[in-house]
Amino acid sequence: MRVVSLVPSLTEAVAVTLPGVLVGATDWCTHPAGLDVARVGGSKYPDLDRVRALRPDLVLLNVEENRREDADALAAAGVPVRVTYPRTVPAALDELAGLLTDLGAPGEPEWLVAARRAWADPPALPRVRTAVVPVWRRPWVVLGAETFAGDVLRRLGVVNAYAGHPERYPRPGLDELRARRPDLVVLPDEPYLFTADDGPEAFPGVPCALVPGRHLTWYGPSLADAPAVLAAALSAPLPAA
Template sequence: MRVVSLVPSLTEAVAVTLPGVLVGATDWCTHPADLDVARVGGSKYPDLDRVRALRPDMVLLNVEENRREDADALVAAGVPVRVTYPRTVDEALTELADLLTALGAAQEPPWLRAARAAWADPPRLHPVRTAVVPVWRRPWVVLGADTFAGDVLRRLGVTNRYAGHAERYPRPDLAELRGHDPDLVVLPDEPYRFTATDGPEAFPGTPCALLSGRHLTWYGPSLAEAPAVLAAQLARTVTA
């Protein structure tokens, strides 16, 4: 089996579970740190000639991270693809188990069993806090309905003010965001790299939780440690 992954979290999942299966990944696939495979460009604009040249038995994609036209082009070229689209933690755990089995794993890896255990009873904020969750600025983009990261936060005791929005990634202006009067603002460090000096200044007087984007949005081995990491980051904000 020869696999090319265009999804960083799936790259990590395959690389640590089935060494030798992965032959290609994007330039943004940074985990594991010692990953040594051919690089095929970005997630949004991969070099499909490089992908095909690796003669993959399967290319891994995600509905949100990759473009439909790239998936269609690979299929038209006779390259098998597998497209993931988890919108909850449970869906992510199931999709990961099914994918690894399809790639030849004889049993669930230890990290996946640990992730199931970690999310069976994750730490929660008490009382539950309401939040807005920007994932981009210029323009502002926030988590809306039916998102994986939204489910992660819900399980940790954070209610997304935009969870009932008609769109999955609304684009409100800053005045609207402030008008929701949230208990806190959640600012992950990816896909936009919010920092202590880039983001919180837009929400004076409101606590801003700077969270690990990898633990908030990736579905792979980081799922096992995500509840503890994110809960600690949230707790530091609400108790400061």
């Protein structure tokens, strides 16, 4: 089996579980450290000629991470594709289990068993808080309805202020975001690199929690320690400016 992954979290899941199966990944596939496979460009604009040249038995894609036209082009060229789209933690865990089994794993890997255990009883914040969760700036883009990251936060006691929005990634203006009067602003470090100096200043008077994006949005081995890592970050936000 020869697999090319265009999804960073799936790259990590496959490389950790089935070394040798993965033959190609995107330039953004940073985990596991030291991954030595052919690179095929970005997840949004991969070099499909490079992908095909690797003669994959399967290419892994994601509805949010990749473009439909790339999936269609690969399928039209006779390259088998598998498109993932988990919107909840349980769905992600089950989807990962099914994928790894189909790729030849003899059973659920230890990290997946640990992730199931961790999410069966995740730590919750002392009180439920309503949060705005930007994932981009210039323009502002926030988590909306039915997102995987939104479900991750909900299970930790954080209610997404835009969970009822008709769009999955709305683009409200900053005035509207402030008018929501959230208890908390959650700022991940990817896909936009929010830092203590870039983001909190836009929300004076509101505590801002800097969280690792890999633990918030990736579905792979990071799911095993995501509850503890995120709970710690959410429990210690930056002081309100």
